[in-house]
Amino acid sequence: MSPLEYHRPKNLQEAIALLQAGVPLAGGTALVPQRRRLQAVIDLSHLGLDGFQVQDGRVTAGATLKLQALAEAGPGVPPALAQAVRLEATRNLRSMVTLGGALMACDGRSPLVTALLALGAQAAVHPGGGWVALTELLAGRGDGSRWLVTALRWQEPVRLAYDQVARTPADRPILCAAVARAGDGSLGVALxxxxxxxxxxxxxxxxxxxxxxxxxxxxxEDEWASAAYRAAVAEILVRRLVAEVAG
Ligand SMILES: Cc1cc2nc3c(=O)[nH]c(=O)nc-3n(C[C@H](O)[C@H](O)[C@H](O)COP(=O)(O)OP(=O)(O)OC[C@H]3O[C@@H](n4cnc5c(N)ncnc54)[C@H](O)[C@@H]3O)c2cc1C
Structure with missing residues:
Protein backbone atom coordinates (compact mmCIF):
# COMPACT_ATOMS: atom_id res chain seq x y z
CA MET A 1 0.00 0.00 0.00
CA SER A 2 1.41 3.42 -0.98
CA PRO A 3 1.84 6.01 1.80
CA LEU A 4 -1.08 8.41 2.23
CA GLU A 5 -0.45 12.13 1.89
CA TYR A 6 -2.51 13.81 4.59
CA HIS A 7 -3.32 17.55 4.51
CA ARG A 8 -5.23 19.43 7.19
CA PRO A 9 -5.73 22.99 5.90
CA LYS A 10 -6.63 25.68 8.44
CA ASN A 11 -8.55 27.94 6.08
CA LEU A 12 -10.62 27.76 2.94
CA GLN A 13 -7.96 29.26 0.66
CA GLU A 14 -5.49 26.55 1.67
CA ALA A 15 -8.13 23.86 1.14
CA ILE A 16 -9.02 25.12 -2.34
CA ALA A 17 -5.34 25.33 -3.30
CA LEU A 18 -4.95 21.67 -2.22
CA LEU A 19 -7.88 20.40 -4.30
CA GLN A 20 -5.61 19.30 -7.16
CA ALA A 21 -3.44 17.35 -4.72
CA GLY A 22 -6.08 15.20 -3.04
CA VAL A 23 -9.74 14.48 -2.31
CA PRO A 24 -11.79 16.06 0.51
CA LEU A 25 -12.00 13.92 3.66
CA ALA A 26 -15.10 14.61 5.76
CA GLY A 27 -16.58 11.91 8.03
CA GLY A 28 -14.42 9.31 6.27
CA THR A 29 -17.14 6.62 6.40
CA ALA A 30 -17.17 6.13 2.62
CA LEU A 31 -13.58 7.24 1.96
CA VAL A 32 -11.59 5.30 4.55
CA PRO A 33 -12.65 1.87 3.20
CA GLN A 34 -11.18 3.00 -0.16
CA ARG A 35 -7.80 3.68 1.49
CA ARG A 36 -5.89 1.41 -0.93
CA ARG A 37 -6.68 3.57 -3.94
CA LEU A 38 -6.19 6.92 -2.18
CA GLN A 39 -3.00 8.91 -2.62
CA ALA A 40 -3.83 12.14 -0.79
CA VAL A 41 -6.67 13.49 1.36
CA ILE A 42 -7.64 16.99 2.51
CA ASP A 43 -9.10 16.82 6.00
CA LEU A 44 -11.94 19.37 6.24
CA SER A 45 -12.33 19.18 10.02
CA HIS A 46 -10.39 22.38 10.85
CA LEU A 47 -12.21 24.67 8.45
CA GLY A 48 -15.09 25.57 10.75
CA LEU A 49 -17.66 24.41 8.21
CA ASP A 50 -20.03 22.82 10.72
CA GLY A 51 -22.28 25.82 11.42
CA PHE A 52 -26.06 25.94 11.22
CA GLN A 53 -28.15 29.07 11.08
CA VAL A 54 -31.64 30.22 10.18
CA GLN A 55 -32.09 33.82 9.11
CA ASP A 56 -35.19 35.38 7.57
CA GLY A 57 -36.52 31.95 6.67
CA ARG A 58 -33.30 30.83 4.97
CA VAL A 59 -31.43 27.88 6.44
CA THR A 60 -27.67 27.58 5.90
CA ALA A 61 -25.87 24.44 7.05
CA GLY A 62 -22.11 23.85 6.86
CA ALA A 63 -20.82 20.96 4.76
CA THR A 64 -19.09 19.27 7.70
CA LEU A 65 -22.15 19.45 9.95
CA LYS A 66 -22.74 15.92 11.23
CA LEU A 67 -26.07 14.31 10.32
CA GLN A 68 -26.94 13.78 13.99
CA ALA A 69 -26.46 17.49 14.66
CA LEU A 70 -28.67 18.30 11.69
CA ALA A 71 -31.40 15.96 12.97
CA GLU A 72 -31.28 17.73 16.34
CA ALA A 73 -30.92 21.30 15.02
CA GLY A 74 -34.55 22.20 15.75
CA PRO A 75 -35.90 25.35 14.00
CA GLY A 76 -35.09 25.24 10.27
CA VAL A 77 -35.28 21.44 10.19
CA PRO A 78 -38.90 20.39 9.63
CA PRO A 79 -39.89 17.03 11.18
CA ALA A 80 -39.93 15.37 7.72
CA LEU A 81 -36.32 16.46 7.10
CA ALA A 82 -35.25 15.15 10.52
CA GLN A 83 -37.03 11.88 9.66
CA ALA A 84 -35.14 11.65 6.33
CA VAL A 85 -31.83 12.30 8.14
CA ARG A 86 -32.55 9.50 10.62
CA LEU A 87 -33.41 7.13 7.75
CA GLU A 88 -30.17 8.04 5.97
CA ALA A 89 -27.88 6.25 8.42
CA THR A 90 -27.83 4.53 11.79
CA ARG A 91 -27.22 6.53 15.01
CA ASN A 92 -23.51 5.63 15.12
CA LEU A 93 -22.94 6.56 11.49
CA ARG A 94 -24.87 9.82 11.89
CA SER A 95 -22.33 10.95 14.45
CA MET A 96 -19.59 10.65 11.77
CA VAL A 97 -21.26 11.26 8.41
CA THR A 98 -21.33 14.91 7.28
CA LEU A 99 -23.90 16.74 5.20
CA GLY A 100 -21.39 17.34 2.37
CA GLY A 101 -20.16 13.73 2.44
CA ALA A 102 -23.72 12.39 2.31
CA LEU A 103 -24.41 14.59 -0.70
CA MET A 104 -21.23 13.77 -2.60
CA ALA A 105 -21.36 10.01 -1.88
CA CYS A 106 -25.12 9.36 -2.13
CA ASP A 107 -26.77 6.94 -4.50
CA GLY A 108 -30.39 7.03 -5.64
CA ARG A 109 -31.65 5.55 -2.39
CA SER A 110 -30.84 8.53 -0.18
CA PRO A 111 -33.79 9.80 1.92
CA LEU A 112 -31.84 12.93 2.92
CA VAL A 113 -30.90 14.00 -0.61
CA THR A 114 -34.49 13.31 -1.77
CA ALA A 115 -35.78 15.70 0.93
CA LEU A 116 -33.12 18.32 0.10
CA LEU A 117 -34.07 18.18 -3.58
CA ALA A 118 -37.75 18.75 -2.74
CA LEU A 119 -36.66 21.76 -0.68
CA GLY A 120 -34.81 23.15 -3.71
CA ALA A 121 -31.53 23.21 -1.76
CA GLN A 122 -28.40 24.79 -3.21
CA ALA A 123 -24.73 24.09 -2.46
CA ALA A 124 -21.81 26.52 -2.23
CA VAL A 125 -19.16 25.00 -4.48
CA HIS A 126 -15.45 25.88 -4.78
CA PRO A 127 -13.44 26.85 -6.77
CA GLY A 128 -15.69 29.76 -7.58
CA GLY A 129 -17.79 29.78 -4.44
CA GLY A 130 -21.10 30.19 -6.31
CA TRP A 131 -24.36 28.59 -5.20
CA VAL A 132 -25.53 25.80 -7.50
CA ALA A 133 -28.75 23.79 -7.41
CA LEU A 134 -28.29 20.28 -6.04
CA THR A 135 -29.73 18.90 -9.29
CA GLU A 136 -26.79 20.47 -11.13
CA LEU A 137 -24.23 19.33 -8.56
CA LEU A 138 -25.49 15.74 -8.59
CA ALA A 139 -25.56 15.62 -12.39
CA GLY A 140 -21.93 16.78 -12.52
CA ARG A 141 -20.54 14.35 -9.92
CA GLY A 142 -18.05 11.92 -11.32
CA ASP A 143 -17.01 14.11 -14.26
CA GLY A 144 -13.45 14.04 -12.88
CA SER A 145 -13.48 17.60 -11.48
CA ARG A 146 -12.40 18.22 -7.90
CA TRP A 147 -14.90 20.33 -5.97
CA LEU A 148 -15.23 21.46 -2.43
CA VAL A 149 -18.74 21.94 -1.07
CA THR A 150 -18.67 24.32 1.89
CA ALA A 151 -22.36 24.77 2.72
CA LEU A 152 -25.93 23.98 1.77
CA ARG A 153 -28.86 26.35 1.95
CA TRP A 154 -32.61 26.13 1.50
CA GLN A 155 -35.68 28.22 2.13
CA GLU A 156 -37.82 27.10 5.08
CA PRO A 157 -40.93 25.51 3.57
CA VAL A 158 -44.47 26.03 4.78
CA ARG A 159 -44.61 22.24 4.93
CA LEU A 160 -42.42 19.31 3.97
CA ALA A 161 -43.63 15.71 3.79
CA TYR A 162 -41.59 12.55 3.21
CA ASP A 163 -42.53 8.90 2.83
CA GLN A 164 -40.86 5.73 1.64
CA VAL A 165 -41.36 2.07 0.84
CA ALA A 166 -38.62 -0.31 1.97
CA ARG A 167 -38.18 -3.94 3.00
CA THR A 168 -38.28 -2.92 6.66
CA PRO A 169 -39.23 0.43 8.27
CA ALA A 170 -35.58 1.48 8.78
CA ASP A 171 -34.13 0.07 5.55
CA ARG A 172 -32.93 2.15 2.59
CA PRO A 173 -35.92 2.90 0.34
CA ILE A 174 -36.92 1.00 -2.78
CA LEU A 175 -38.98 4.09 -3.50
CA CYS A 176 -39.16 7.37 -1.61
CA ALA A 177 -40.73 10.74 -2.23
CA ALA A 178 -40.64 14.18 -0.68
CA VAL A 179 -42.92 17.14 -1.34
CA ALA A 180 -42.31 20.69 -0.12
CA ARG A 181 -44.78 23.58 -0.24
CA ALA A 182 -43.08 26.96 -0.35
CA GLY A 183 -44.41 30.26 0.98
CA ASP A 184 -45.50 31.31 -2.53
CA GLY A 185 -47.55 28.10 -2.88
CA SER A 186 -45.14 26.42 -5.32
CA LEU A 187 -44.41 22.70 -4.93
CA GLY A 188 -41.05 20.96 -4.88
CA VAL A 189 -41.30 17.23 -5.60
CA ALA A 190 -38.44 14.72 -5.54
CA LEU A 191 -38.21 10.95 -5.97
CA GLU A 221 -36.09 -0.89 -13.14
CA ASP A 222 -33.33 -2.62 -11.17
CA GLU A 223 -32.69 -5.67 -8.99
CA TRP A 224 -34.82 -4.20 -6.17
CA ALA A 225 -38.07 -3.53 -8.04
CA SER A 226 -39.69 -3.43 -11.46
CA ALA A 227 -40.32 -0.10 -13.18
CA ALA A 228 -44.07 -0.82 -13.20
CA TYR A 229 -44.06 -1.23 -9.41
CA ARG A 230 -41.98 1.91 -8.81
CA ALA A 231 -44.07 4.03 -11.18
CA ALA A 232 -47.32 2.94 -9.52
CA VAL A 233 -46.01 3.50 -5.98
CA ALA A 234 -44.46 6.86 -6.91
CA GLU A 235 -47.85 8.10 -8.09
CA ILE A 236 -49.58 6.94 -4.88
CA LEU A 237 -46.92 8.36 -2.51
CA VAL A 238 -46.79 11.71 -4.29
CA ARG A 239 -50.60 12.00 -4.28
CA ARG A 240 -50.61 11.40 -0.50
CA LEU A 241 -47.75 13.81 0.16
CA VAL A 242 -49.28 16.57 -1.97
CA ALA A 243 -52.48 16.24 0.12
CA GLU A 244 -50.41 16.30 3.31
CA VAL A 245 -48.58 19.54 2.49
CA ALA A 246 -51.83 21.17 1.34
CA GLY A 247 -53.43 20.64 4.77
C1 LIG B 1 -21.08 0.61 8.17
C2 LIG B 1 -21.39 1.54 7.03
C3 LIG B 1 -22.62 1.45 6.39
C4 LIG B 1 -22.95 2.31 5.35
N1 LIG B 1 -24.17 2.19 4.76
C5 LIG B 1 -24.48 2.99 3.72
C6 LIG B 1 -25.74 2.87 3.09
O1 LIG B 1 -26.56 2.04 3.46
N2 LIG B 1 -26.00 3.67 2.04
C7 LIG B 1 -25.10 4.61 1.62
O2 LIG B 1 -25.39 5.35 0.67
N3 LIG B 1 -23.92 4.76 2.20
C8 LIG B 1 -23.58 3.96 3.24
N4 LIG B 1 -22.36 4.10 3.83
C9 LIG B 1 -21.38 5.05 3.26
C10 LIG B 1 -21.27 6.41 3.97
O3 LIG B 1 -21.80 6.37 5.25
C11 LIG B 1 -21.96 7.52 3.23
O4 LIG B 1 -21.68 7.45 1.88
C12 LIG B 1 -21.64 8.91 3.80
O5 LIG B 1 -22.63 9.72 3.31
C13 LIG B 1 -20.29 9.52 3.56
O6 LIG B 1 -20.18 10.73 4.36
P1 LIG B 1 -18.83 11.16 5.04
O7 LIG B 1 -19.04 12.49 5.68
O8 LIG B 1 -18.33 10.08 5.93
O9 LIG B 1 -17.91 11.37 3.77
P2 LIG B 1 -16.44 10.85 3.39
O10 LIG B 1 -16.36 9.36 3.49
O11 LIG B 1 -15.41 11.63 4.10
O12 LIG B 1 -16.44 11.30 1.86
C14 LIG B 1 -17.30 10.68 0.92
C15 LIG B 1 -17.03 11.30 -0.47
O13 LIG B 1 -17.51 12.64 -0.51
C16 LIG B 1 -16.43 13.54 -0.78
N5 LIG B 1 -16.67 14.71 0.08
C17 LIG B 1 -16.93 14.70 1.40
N6 LIG B 1 -17.18 15.95 1.84
C18 LIG B 1 -17.06 16.76 0.77
C19 LIG B 1 -17.19 18.16 0.58
N7 LIG B 1 -17.51 18.98 1.58
N8 LIG B 1 -16.99 18.67 -0.65
C20 LIG B 1 -16.68 17.85 -1.69
N9 LIG B 1 -16.55 16.52 -1.58
C21 LIG B 1 -16.73 15.98 -0.36
C22 LIG B 1 -15.16 12.79 -0.43
O14 LIG B 1 -14.04 13.28 -1.15
C23 LIG B 1 -15.56 11.38 -0.83
O15 LIG B 1 -15.43 11.20 -2.21
C24 LIG B 1 -22.01 3.28 4.90
C25 LIG B 1 -20.78 3.39 5.54
C26 LIG B 1 -20.47 2.53 6.59
C27 LIG B 1 -19.12 2.68 7.27
Missing part, protein backbone atom coordinates in the same frame (compact mmCIF):
# COMPACT_ATOMS: atom_id res chain seq x y z
CA UNK A 192 -35.57 8.54 -4.75
CA UNK A 193 -34.98 4.82 -4.59
CA UNK A 194 -33.37 4.29 -7.98
CA UNK A 195 -30.38 5.26 -10.08
CA UNK A 196 -27.24 7.22 -9.35
CA UNK A 197 -28.99 9.86 -7.25
CA UNK A 198 -32.52 11.01 -6.31
CA UNK A 199 -34.27 13.28 -8.83
CA UNK A 200 -36.22 16.48 -8.52
CA UNK A 201 -39.31 16.58 -10.70
CA UNK A 202 -39.45 19.83 -12.65
CA UNK A 203 -41.82 22.43 -11.20
CA UNK A 204 -45.26 20.95 -11.14
CA UNK A 205 -48.77 21.54 -9.83
CA UNK A 206 -50.66 19.60 -7.13
CA UNK A 207 -52.96 18.20 -9.83
CA UNK A 208 -50.16 17.09 -12.18
CA UNK A 209 -47.55 15.95 -9.64
CA UNK A 210 -48.76 12.32 -9.13
CA UNK A 211 -48.90 11.56 -12.87
CA UNK A 212 -45.57 13.34 -13.42
CA UNK A 213 -44.03 11.15 -10.71
CA UNK A 214 -45.40 8.03 -12.39
CA UNK A 215 -43.86 9.06 -15.73
CA UNK A 216 -40.54 9.99 -14.09
CA UNK A 217 -40.12 6.42 -12.80
CA UNK A 218 -41.58 4.66 -15.85
CA UNK A 219 -38.13 3.14 -16.63
CA UNK A 220 -36.87 2.81 -13.03
Missing amino acids: GGHGAHPRRIADTTPEEAPATARRAYAQA
Whole structure:
Protein backbone atom coordinates (compact mmCIF):
# COMPACT_ATOMS: atom_id res chain seq x y z
CA MET A 1 0.00 0.00 0.00
CA SER A 2 1.41 3.42 -0.98
CA PRO A 3 1.84 6.01 1.80
CA LEU A 4 -1.08 8.41 2.23
CA GLU A 5 -0.45 12.13 1.89
CA TYR A 6 -2.51 13.81 4.59
CA HIS A 7 -3.32 17.55 4.51
CA ARG A 8 -5.23 19.43 7.19
CA PRO A 9 -5.73 22.99 5.90
CA LYS A 10 -6.63 25.68 8.44
CA ASN A 11 -8.55 27.94 6.08
CA LEU A 12 -10.62 27.76 2.94
CA GLN A 13 -7.96 29.26 0.66
CA GLU A 14 -5.49 26.55 1.67
CA ALA A 15 -8.13 23.86 1.14
CA ILE A 16 -9.02 25.12 -2.34
CA ALA A 17 -5.34 25.33 -3.30
CA LEU A 18 -4.95 21.67 -2.22
CA LEU A 19 -7.88 20.40 -4.30
CA GLN A 20 -5.61 19.30 -7.16
CA ALA A 21 -3.44 17.35 -4.72
CA GLY A 22 -6.08 15.20 -3.04
CA VAL A 23 -9.74 14.48 -2.31
CA PRO A 24 -11.79 16.06 0.51
CA LEU A 25 -12.00 13.92 3.66
CA ALA A 26 -15.10 14.61 5.76
CA GLY A 27 -16.58 11.91 8.03
CA GLY A 28 -14.42 9.31 6.27
CA THR A 29 -17.14 6.62 6.40
CA ALA A 30 -17.17 6.13 2.62
CA LEU A 31 -13.58 7.24 1.96
CA VAL A 32 -11.59 5.30 4.55
CA PRO A 33 -12.65 1.87 3.20
CA GLN A 34 -11.18 3.00 -0.16
CA ARG A 35 -7.80 3.68 1.49
CA ARG A 36 -5.89 1.41 -0.93
CA ARG A 37 -6.68 3.57 -3.94
CA LEU A 38 -6.19 6.92 -2.18
CA GLN A 39 -3.00 8.91 -2.62
CA ALA A 40 -3.83 12.14 -0.79
CA VAL A 41 -6.67 13.49 1.36
CA ILE A 42 -7.64 16.99 2.51
CA ASP A 43 -9.10 16.82 6.00
CA LEU A 44 -11.94 19.37 6.24
CA SER A 45 -12.33 19.18 10.02
CA HIS A 46 -10.39 22.38 10.85
CA LEU A 47 -12.21 24.67 8.45
CA GLY A 48 -15.09 25.57 10.75
CA LEU A 49 -17.66 24.41 8.21
CA ASP A 50 -20.03 22.82 10.72
CA GLY A 51 -22.28 25.82 11.42
CA PHE A 52 -26.06 25.94 11.22
CA GLN A 53 -28.15 29.07 11.08
CA VAL A 54 -31.64 30.22 10.18
CA GLN A 55 -32.09 33.82 9.11
CA ASP A 56 -35.19 35.38 7.57
CA GLY A 57 -36.52 31.95 6.67
CA ARG A 58 -33.30 30.83 4.97
CA VAL A 59 -31.43 27.88 6.44
CA THR A 60 -27.67 27.58 5.90
CA ALA A 61 -25.87 24.44 7.05
CA GLY A 62 -22.11 23.85 6.86
CA ALA A 63 -20.82 20.96 4.76
CA THR A 64 -19.09 19.27 7.70
CA LEU A 65 -22.15 19.45 9.95
CA LYS A 66 -22.74 15.92 11.23
CA LEU A 67 -26.07 14.31 10.32
CA GLN A 68 -26.94 13.78 13.99
CA ALA A 69 -26.46 17.49 14.66
CA LEU A 70 -28.67 18.30 11.69
CA ALA A 71 -31.40 15.96 12.97
CA GLU A 72 -31.28 17.73 16.34
CA ALA A 73 -30.92 21.30 15.02
CA GLY A 74 -34.55 22.20 15.75
CA PRO A 75 -35.90 25.35 14.00
CA GLY A 76 -35.09 25.24 10.27
CA VAL A 77 -35.28 21.44 10.19
CA PRO A 78 -38.90 20.39 9.63
CA PRO A 79 -39.89 17.03 11.18
CA ALA A 80 -39.93 15.37 7.72
CA LEU A 81 -36.32 16.46 7.10
CA ALA A 82 -35.25 15.15 10.52
CA GLN A 83 -37.03 11.88 9.66
CA ALA A 84 -35.14 11.65 6.33
CA VAL A 85 -31.83 12.30 8.14
CA ARG A 86 -32.55 9.50 10.62
CA LEU A 87 -33.41 7.13 7.75
CA GLU A 88 -30.17 8.04 5.97
CA ALA A 89 -27.88 6.25 8.42
CA THR A 90 -27.83 4.53 11.79
CA ARG A 91 -27.22 6.53 15.01
CA ASN A 92 -23.51 5.63 15.12
CA LEU A 93 -22.94 6.56 11.49
CA ARG A 94 -24.87 9.82 11.89
CA SER A 95 -22.33 10.95 14.45
CA MET A 96 -19.59 10.65 11.77
CA VAL A 97 -21.26 11.26 8.41
CA THR A 98 -21.33 14.91 7.28
CA LEU A 99 -23.90 16.74 5.20
CA GLY A 100 -21.39 17.34 2.37
CA GLY A 101 -20.16 13.73 2.44
CA ALA A 102 -23.72 12.39 2.31
CA LEU A 103 -24.41 14.59 -0.70
CA MET A 104 -21.23 13.77 -2.60
CA ALA A 105 -21.36 10.01 -1.88
CA CYS A 106 -25.12 9.36 -2.13
CA ASP A 107 -26.77 6.94 -4.50
CA GLY A 108 -30.39 7.03 -5.64
CA ARG A 109 -31.65 5.55 -2.39
CA SER A 110 -30.84 8.53 -0.18
CA PRO A 111 -33.79 9.80 1.92
CA LEU A 112 -31.84 12.93 2.92
CA VAL A 113 -30.90 14.00 -0.61
CA THR A 114 -34.49 13.31 -1.77
CA ALA A 115 -35.78 15.70 0.93
CA LEU A 116 -33.12 18.32 0.10
CA LEU A 117 -34.07 18.18 -3.58
CA ALA A 118 -37.75 18.75 -2.74
CA LEU A 119 -36.66 21.76 -0.68
CA GLY A 120 -34.81 23.15 -3.71
CA ALA A 121 -31.53 23.21 -1.76
CA GLN A 122 -28.40 24.79 -3.21
CA ALA A 123 -24.73 24.09 -2.46
CA ALA A 124 -21.81 26.52 -2.23
CA VAL A 125 -19.16 25.00 -4.48
CA HIS A 126 -15.45 25.88 -4.78
CA PRO A 127 -13.44 26.85 -6.77
CA GLY A 128 -15.69 29.76 -7.58
CA GLY A 129 -17.79 29.78 -4.44
CA GLY A 130 -21.10 30.19 -6.31
CA TRP A 131 -24.36 28.59 -5.20
CA VAL A 132 -25.53 25.80 -7.50
CA ALA A 133 -28.75 23.79 -7.41
CA LEU A 134 -28.29 20.28 -6.04
CA THR A 135 -29.73 18.90 -9.29
CA GLU A 136 -26.79 20.47 -11.13
CA LEU A 137 -24.23 19.33 -8.56
CA LEU A 138 -25.49 15.74 -8.59
CA ALA A 139 -25.56 15.62 -12.39
CA GLY A 140 -21.93 16.78 -12.52
CA ARG A 141 -20.54 14.35 -9.92
CA GLY A 142 -18.05 11.92 -11.32
CA ASP A 143 -17.01 14.11 -14.26
CA GLY A 144 -13.45 14.04 -12.88
CA SER A 145 -13.48 17.60 -11.48
CA ARG A 146 -12.40 18.22 -7.90
CA TRP A 147 -14.90 20.33 -5.97
CA LEU A 148 -15.23 21.46 -2.43
CA VAL A 149 -18.74 21.94 -1.07
CA THR A 150 -18.67 24.32 1.89
CA ALA A 151 -22.36 24.77 2.72
CA LEU A 152 -25.93 23.98 1.77
CA ARG A 153 -28.86 26.35 1.95
CA TRP A 154 -32.61 26.13 1.50
CA GLN A 155 -35.68 28.22 2.13
CA GLU A 156 -37.82 27.10 5.08
CA PRO A 157 -40.93 25.51 3.57
CA VAL A 158 -44.47 26.03 4.78
CA ARG A 159 -44.61 22.24 4.93
CA LEU A 160 -42.42 19.31 3.97
CA ALA A 161 -43.63 15.71 3.79
CA TYR A 162 -41.59 12.55 3.21
CA ASP A 163 -42.53 8.90 2.83
CA GLN A 164 -40.86 5.73 1.64
CA VAL A 165 -41.36 2.07 0.84
CA ALA A 166 -38.62 -0.31 1.97
CA ARG A 167 -38.18 -3.94 3.00
CA THR A 168 -38.28 -2.92 6.66
CA PRO A 169 -39.23 0.43 8.27
CA ALA A 170 -35.58 1.48 8.78
CA ASP A 171 -34.13 0.07 5.55
CA ARG A 172 -32.93 2.15 2.59
CA PRO A 173 -35.92 2.90 0.34
CA ILE A 174 -36.92 1.00 -2.78
CA LEU A 175 -38.98 4.09 -3.50
CA CYS A 176 -39.16 7.37 -1.61
CA ALA A 177 -40.73 10.74 -2.23
CA ALA A 178 -40.64 14.18 -0.68
CA VAL A 179 -42.92 17.14 -1.34
CA ALA A 180 -42.31 20.69 -0.12
CA ARG A 181 -44.78 23.58 -0.24
CA ALA A 182 -43.08 26.96 -0.35
CA GLY A 183 -44.41 30.26 0.98
CA ASP A 184 -45.50 31.31 -2.53
CA GLY A 185 -47.55 28.10 -2.88
CA SER A 186 -45.14 26.42 -5.32
CA LEU A 187 -44.41 22.70 -4.93
CA GLY A 188 -41.05 20.96 -4.88
CA VAL A 189 -41.30 17.23 -5.60
CA ALA A 190 -38.44 14.72 -5.54
CA LEU A 191 -38.21 10.95 -5.97
CA GLY A 192 -35.57 8.54 -4.75
CA GLY A 193 -34.98 4.82 -4.59
CA HIS A 194 -33.37 4.29 -7.98
CA GLY A 195 -30.38 5.26 -10.08
CA ALA A 196 -27.24 7.22 -9.35
CA HIS A 197 -28.99 9.86 -7.25
CA PRO A 198 -32.52 11.01 -6.31
CA ARG A 199 -34.27 13.28 -8.83
CA ARG A 200 -36.22 16.48 -8.52
CA ILE A 201 -39.31 16.58 -10.70
CA ALA A 202 -39.45 19.83 -12.65
CA ASP A 203 -41.82 22.43 -11.20
CA THR A 204 -45.26 20.95 -11.14
CA THR A 205 -48.77 21.54 -9.83
CA PRO A 206 -50.66 19.60 -7.13
CA GLU A 207 -52.96 18.20 -9.83
CA GLU A 208 -50.16 17.09 -12.18
CA ALA A 209 -47.55 15.95 -9.64
CA PRO A 210 -48.76 12.32 -9.13
CA ALA A 211 -48.90 11.56 -12.87
CA THR A 212 -45.57 13.34 -13.42
CA ALA A 213 -44.03 11.15 -10.71
CA ARG A 214 -45.40 8.03 -12.39
CA ARG A 215 -43.86 9.06 -15.73
CA ALA A 216 -40.54 9.99 -14.09
CA TYR A 217 -40.12 6.42 -12.80
CA ALA A 218 -41.58 4.66 -15.85
CA GLN A 219 -38.13 3.14 -16.63
CA ALA A 220 -36.87 2.81 -13.03
CA GLU A 221 -36.09 -0.89 -13.14
CA ASP A 222 -33.33 -2.62 -11.17
CA GLU A 223 -32.69 -5.67 -8.99
CA TRP A 224 -34.82 -4.20 -6.17
CA ALA A 225 -38.07 -3.53 -8.04
CA SER A 226 -39.69 -3.43 -11.46
CA ALA A 227 -40.32 -0.10 -13.18
CA ALA A 228 -44.07 -0.82 -13.20
CA TYR A 229 -44.06 -1.23 -9.41
CA ARG A 230 -41.98 1.91 -8.81
CA ALA A 231 -44.07 4.03 -11.18
CA ALA A 232 -47.32 2.94 -9.52
CA VAL A 233 -46.01 3.50 -5.98
CA ALA A 234 -44.46 6.86 -6.91
CA GLU A 235 -47.85 8.10 -8.09
CA ILE A 236 -49.58 6.94 -4.88
CA LEU A 237 -46.92 8.36 -2.51
CA VAL A 238 -46.79 11.71 -4.29
CA ARG A 239 -50.60 12.00 -4.28
CA ARG A 240 -50.61 11.40 -0.50
CA LEU A 241 -47.75 13.81 0.16
CA VAL A 242 -49.28 16.57 -1.97
CA ALA A 243 -52.48 16.24 0.12
CA GLU A 244 -50.41 16.30 3.31
CA VAL A 245 -48.58 19.54 2.49
CA ALA A 246 -51.83 21.17 1.34
CA GLY A 247 -53.43 20.64 4.77
C1 LIG B 1 -21.08 0.61 8.17
C2 LIG B 1 -21.39 1.54 7.03
C3 LIG B 1 -22.62 1.45 6.39
C4 LIG B 1 -22.95 2.31 5.35
N1 LIG B 1 -24.17 2.19 4.76
C5 LIG B 1 -24.48 2.99 3.72
C6 LIG B 1 -25.74 2.87 3.09
O1 LIG B 1 -26.56 2.04 3.46
N2 LIG B 1 -26.00 3.67 2.04
C7 LIG B 1 -25.10 4.61 1.62
O2 LIG B 1 -25.39 5.35 0.67
N3 LIG B 1 -23.92 4.76 2.20
C8 LIG B 1 -23.58 3.96 3.24
N4 LIG B 1 -22.36 4.10 3.83
C9 LIG B 1 -21.38 5.05 3.26
C10 LIG B 1 -21.27 6.41 3.97
O3 LIG B 1 -21.80 6.37 5.25
C11 LIG B 1 -21.96 7.52 3.23
O4 LIG B 1 -21.68 7.45 1.88
C12 LIG B 1 -21.64 8.91 3.80
O5 LIG B 1 -22.63 9.72 3.31
C13 LIG B 1 -20.29 9.52 3.56
O6 LIG B 1 -20.18 10.73 4.36
P1 LIG B 1 -18.83 11.16 5.04
O7 LIG B 1 -19.04 12.49 5.68
O8 LIG B 1 -18.33 10.08 5.93
O9 LIG B 1 -17.91 11.37 3.77
P2 LIG B 1 -16.44 10.85 3.39
O10 LIG B 1 -16.36 9.36 3.49
O11 LIG B 1 -15.41 11.63 4.10
O12 LIG B 1 -16.44 11.30 1.86
C14 LIG B 1 -17.30 10.68 0.92
C15 LIG B 1 -17.03 11.30 -0.47
O13 LIG B 1 -17.51 12.64 -0.51
C16 LIG B 1 -16.43 13.54 -0.78
N5 LIG B 1 -16.67 14.71 0.08
C17 LIG B 1 -16.93 14.70 1.40
N6 LIG B 1 -17.18 15.95 1.84
C18 LIG B 1 -17.06 16.76 0.77
C19 LIG B 1 -17.19 18.16 0.58
N7 LIG B 1 -17.51 18.98 1.58
N8 LIG B 1 -16.99 18.67 -0.65
C20 LIG B 1 -16.68 17.85 -1.69
N9 LIG B 1 -16.55 16.52 -1.58
C21 LIG B 1 -16.73 15.98 -0.36
C22 LIG B 1 -15.16 12.79 -0.43
O14 LIG B 1 -14.04 13.28 -1.15
C23 LIG B 1 -15.56 11.38 -0.83
O15 LIG B 1 -15.43 11.20 -2.21
C24 LIG B 1 -22.01 3.28 4.90
C25 LIG B 1 -20.78 3.39 5.54
C26 LIG B 1 -20.47 2.53 6.59
C27 LIG B 1 -19.12 2.68 7.27
